[in-house]
Amino acid sequence: MKKSILFLPQWMQNLPDGTISGLLGTLMAVLVIIACAVPPVCADNTTPMAGITNTTATATATATATATETATATATATATATATATATATATETATATATATATATATATATATATATATATATATATATQTQVALPVASFSYSPSNPAPGTAVTFTDTSSGSPTGYYWNFGNGQISAVKYPPAQTYSSAGTYIVSLTVSNAAGTSAAYTRSIVVASANTLDADFDFSPSSPDAGDSISFTDESEGNPTSWEWDFDDNTGSENQNPSHTFSSDGEYDVKLTIRKSGGFSDTVTKTITVGEGTTTVTGDKPTASFSWTPSSPVVGSPVSFTDTSTGEGIDQWKWDFDDAMDFTGNRVSTLRNPQHTYQNSGSYYVTLTVWNDAGSNIIGKTVTVGTVQLNARFNAYPSSGSAPLTVRFVDASTGSGIESYQWNFGNGRTYTGSSPSNVVYSSPGTYTASLEIEDENGRTDEFTMNIIVNPAVTAAAMTQTPVPTATPVPVGEDTGFIDGEYRQMTGLYNEYIRILFGFLGIDDEPGFLIFAVKKS
Structure with a gap:
């Protein structure tokens, strides 16, 4: 051309x-x-x-x-x-x-x-592409107020890092949530509640982040006392010992013989035999109070007692308890005629009045991890004996959880399952993917769902103490997308712009050469002092 x-x-x-x-x-x-x-x-x-x-x-x-x-x-x-x-x-x-x-x-x-x-x-043109590596997120949260009372709404705020896209909250009160901003929670009774948050993104799932929330009643007073000897005679001096909880500031004793005391640990002598209902009332600022009454029998201590004192002993199950799980204590003391027991579970954070028990075989639930020195005192007619043992409570409750990536899509759908369970001493995992396939390890390989439908995948875990927990999730598989159903997006085509005779547009080498030519012509005219526009400039080149 x-x-x-x-x-x-x-x-x-x-x-x-x-x-x-x-x-x-x-x-x-x-x-x-x-x-x-x-x-x-x-x-x-x-x-x-x-x-x-x-x-x-x-x-x-x-x-x-x-x-x-x-x-x-x-x-x-x-x-x-x-x-x-x-x-x-x-x-x-x-x-x-x-x-x-x-x-x-x-x-x-x-x-x-x-x-x-x-x-x-x-x-020369150089293009550089940079790919950003997604990091595993780190779960974290805060809550307000820091010391809620029963019935108070508690607001939780996610402070996780690593740009998470998935959330799983467990508030310790039977409620869960899967959103970044969960609804406010209330706790109906006093106690310690373990709240956990697990987050995930394209890189995987974080470790669970847990915090203990202490919900305390305004009135934490719990009146209690002991006395010695346990079977006094008339005229014996009886020592009363305050064992109340909640930091009382005043004590009021009523010995049921028209006398009383305001000392914390008084002594008293009954002048005649009989049964006396001794009452202790404790108080502290704010108008809070609590009262306990015990019956003391005076006059039966003159009986001569033969035999040996008992030997206190006990055991508990599970042997490695965790927070929030009941611990069963069993009296294994020896000796004839044991008729009285007193347990002290050493749980200073128990505001429900269950720190002590007079049952022979009680249960107690710890809401905080740690080591507790539990004591048991037993009595028979010959006297009493006390023993103490250390019970260690683990940090995390058994909680089965997993994530699926993705949890929905078109057949055939390949799903990656990631275990997110929490708890100590987990010994077994039982997976059922709902498509006839099962697995018994903690990290299954990818699972393929070939046909459309809704599949229920489940995970059951068991710890060393035989406790179990199960979690399920639905996997939704849609029909495969066929070629006929696909919509082709039209590709836009460029429309050439017509070039007029005086547009000045030039292709290829002619654009460069004619541009130089025109510039030199104008320079020459300026040098010669000619003000007129040159009449022989090249304005356009057209293909013929």
Whole structure:
């Protein structure tokens, strides 16, 4: 396909493409030489004097170019250089001058030269893509108020890091949630509640983050006392010992014989045999109080007792209890006629009145992890005996959980199951994926669901004490997407913009060469002092 250049002679338009480029380059170089050789037009339209023998000529030239030209009378033009050249010649000599210049030129010189112009442009583009690695999230949360009372709404705020997208809350009161901002929770009774949060993102599931929330009643007083001897006679001095909890500030004793005391640990003597209902009332600021009454039998201590005192002993199950799990205590004391027991579970955070027990085989639930020194005192007619043992309570309740990635999609659906269970001493895992496949380890491989439907996946765990917990989740598999059902998004096509005769748009090498040509023509007209627009500029090149 040939190209025709507007405003050029027909013989030039018929030349091959490469020849036109060469001629344009040559023409621009000649124009530069002419710019440096032709005398400027004076203000009175006359030219300066020439042809003087042994005359010294001084020329200063400044030109603008984007190409490098080499001429016989050496002329070099660059984009950013400025130079002053001085040449001396006689009438019978040919002067050779070298000049380097930029911008607009004003010069007086005579030279004949042939120039070849070469323009080269190189463009390099580099693109760099950076992939960001997603890190495993870290679960964390805060709550308010810090010391709630029963029935008070507690607000939980997620403070996890690592941009989690999945959440699982367990509030320790039977309620769970799977959103970032869970609803406020209330706790109906005093006690310690273990709240846990597990978060997940594309990298996997975090470890569970747990906090203990202590819900305390405003009135934490629990009145209790002991006395010795346990079977006094009339006239014996009886020592009463306060064993109340809740930090009372005042004590009021009523010995049921029209006497009393306000000491914390008083002594009292009953003058006659009989049964006395001794009452202790404790109080503290805020108007809180609590009362306990015990019956003391006076006068039966004169009976001579034979035999040995008992030997206290006990055991408990499970042997490694955890927070929130009941511990069963069993009396294993020996001795004849044991008829009285007193347990102290050493649980200072128990505000329900169950820190002590007089049952033979009681149960107690610890709401905080740690070591507790549990004591048992037993009595028979010969006396009493006490024993203490340390019970260690673990930190986390048994809690079966797992995550599925993804939990829904089109058949065939490949699902990755990740165990998120919490608890100490987990010994067995029983997975059932709902599609006929089972697994008995903690980390199953990917599971494929080939057919559409809703599948119930479950995980049951068991710890070393035989306790179990189970968790289930529905996996939804949609029908496979067929080619006919797919919607093809049309690909937009570019619409060429028509090029008018005077738009100035040029393709390929002609854009560069004609641009240079037009620029040199304008520079030459400015140098010669011609204000008119050149009439032979190239405005467009069209494909024919």
